Amino acid sequence: MAFVEPAGVDEIRAGRRRLRLSLPVLLATLVAAGCSSDGGGLPTTLMDGSSPPALPVELEGVDQPTVLTRVRVVHGAKRTPETTSASCVRERDWGISAAGPSVERVGVSSESVTFVQESRRGVFGCDNSPGAREEDRRWCGGAYGTLYSGHLRDPRLGLLCSTSEGERMGFVWVEPLSETHYVSVAQPGFIEVYEVAGQLPVRVATTSGVTSDPLAATFDLLEHGANGHLVRRYELDAVPAG
Amino acid sequence: MSVTRTFLIAFVAASCLSAAGTASAYHTQFIASNCNYAAPTPAPAITRDGSATVALRARYEGYQWGGGCWNDNNVDDSPGDETENPNTGGEGGDCSGFTFKVWRESETESNAGFYQWGMFRRVHGPYVAAEFKIGDGAPNITYAKSALIKMDALASQNHIGMIYAKNADGTDQIIEAKGEAYGTSIWTRTYRGDSSYGGVRRTGWSG
Numbered sequence: 096m097a098f099v100e101p102a103g104v105d106e107i108r109a110g111r112r113r114l115r116l117s118l119p120v121l122l123a124t125l126v127a128a129g130c131s132s133d134g135g136g137l138p139t140t141l142m143d144g145s146s147p148p149a150l151p152v153e154l155e156g157v158d159q160p161t162v163l164t165r166v167r168v169v170h171g172a173k174r175t176p177e178t179t180s181a182s183c184v185r186e187r188d189w190g191i192s193a194a195g196p197s198v199e200r201v202g203v204s205s206e207s208v209t210f211v212q213e214s215r216r217g218v219f220g221c222d223n224s225p226g227a228r229e230e231d232r233r234w235c236g237g238a239y240g241t242l243y244s245g246h247l248r249d250p251r252l253g254l255l256c257s258t259s260e261g262e263r264m265g266f267v268w269v270e271p272l273s274e275t276h277y278v279s280v281a282q283p284g285f286i287e288v289y290e291v292a293g294q295l296p297v298r299v300a301t302t303s304g305v306t307s308d309p310l311a312a313t314f315d316l317l318e319h320g321a322n323g324h325l326v327r328r329y330e331l332d333a334v335p336a337g
Numbered sequence: 338m339s340v341t342r343t344f345l346i347a348f349v350a351a352s353c354l355s356a357a358g359t360a361s362a363y364h365t366q367f368i369a370s371n372c373n374y375a376a377p378t379p380a381p382a383i384t385r386d387g388s389a390t391v392a393l394r395a396r397y398e399g400y401q402w403g404g405g406c407w408n409d410n411n412v413d414d415s416p417g418d419e420t421e422n423p424n425t426g427g428e429g430g431d432c433s434g435f436t437f438k439v440w441r442e443s444e445t446e447s448n449a450g451f452y453q454w455g456m457f458r459r460v461h462g463p464y465v466a467a468e469f470k471i472g473d474g475a476p477n478i479t480y481a482k483s484a485l486i487k488m489d490a491l492a493s494q495n496h497i498g499m500i501y502a503k504n505a506d507g508t509d510q511i512i513e514a515k516g517e518a519y520g521t522s523i524w525t526r527t528y529r530g531d532s533s534y535g536g537v538r539r540t541g542w543s544g
Contacts, residue, residue: 190533336403
């Protein structure tokens with residue numbers, strides 16, 4: 096399949112096929128290229144160009160600046176064809192039905208949708224980033240994870256998305272503890288914060304900690320309660336599987 | 338007396354810990370003892386029959402979620418691992434890792450070239466079954482199920498297997514890394530008639 100490079104990447108890497116630039120990718124890339132920071136520091140916009148929401152609490156034990164991602168819970172009846180959630184189901188050809196709400200997230204350099212399967216046997220969804228993708232696809236990655244007694248045994252690492260600079264990104268599902276309200280990921284120079292929503296695993300992304308050979312990713316994670324108290328801090332190692 | 342008792346308690350505790358350590362370490366032995374991370378060798382395009390030969394070396398070997406290395410002794414050297422646990426360290430690939438290696442693909446998804454991975458090289462590749470299903474990766478395309486031939490694949494959201502041979506009744510002999518309880522082998526399957534499965538083709542075969 097043909098790959099598409101984002102605007103701003105002016106060299107075609109060896110071995111890549113003919114590039115076809117799509118409008119959504121171009122827009123996302125322009126947003127990302129403009130985004131992001133005041134002088135290389137704290138990002139000031141999310142991947143869709145919007146301003147990050149204000150974080151209403153101070154997170155215990157976090158010294159670096161924080162950026163709160165945006166989250167939207169979409170109930171099944173409202174998943175009209177033009178929604179982000181519907182585009183994920185349509186494009187990735189899942190062949191499975193979703194139940195309950197879907198959770199749409201927009202981070203600094205990432206976007207995701209998460210569903211639970213109608214049979215409750217698994218969760219599935221799509222990943223997106225400002226980087227290259229195949230043809231004119233809306234999403235650069237997708238994941239399915241089997242649930243065992245309602246839980247994932249594997250975080251379902253996705254590695255097909257990249258930054259606007261062409262660096263590989265990693266996406267995983269995090270299963271927060273019951274008292275967790277915020278899941279945070281250490282990014283270069285800041286902490287990206289995701290709000291728990293929809294009683295679904297939280298799809299988070301990292302732009303660092305991804306190794307190319309062997310393919311793997313390490314996520315530096317924190318979980319905090321609703322009032323900002325630290326619940327736990329840990330590293331999550333993930334490999335592509337299944 | 339108390340010294341003797343203390344010694345005995347310490348001895349028993351140490352023995353128990355040792356035994357527990359041995360048990361928990363069991364699952365890490367195959368990869369730790371056998372596998373490597375040697376670079377792949379760029380290879381000319383191979384034939385479908387050549388790819389089938391690569392696949393047959395893994396027949397009767399094990400299955401490891403997120404794994405990707407095996408020997409050729411026709412025995413699953415790490416049976417009974419927990420399902421979908423990437424940390425059990427056992428022999429074999431999983432379904433998508435097995436397909437990646439047999440199709441001799443690159444870890445860089447924009448590269449459609451052929452790469453020979455050693456049998457003991459632990460490699461999975463970037464694709465999971467759901468990504469193969471929609472033709473992610475430069476070498477891979479979706480393909481009409483009715484037109485699939487030897488060493489094409491059938492993929493669902495959570496499984497992929499390659500066609501070893503077509504049966505007269507419309508079913509296929511599928512060579513696949515099936516699961517921890519089954520290992521890797523050839524089974525007659527009805528994926529072609531299953532709506533949750535789509536056809537996938539690795540492009541670039543030399544014949």
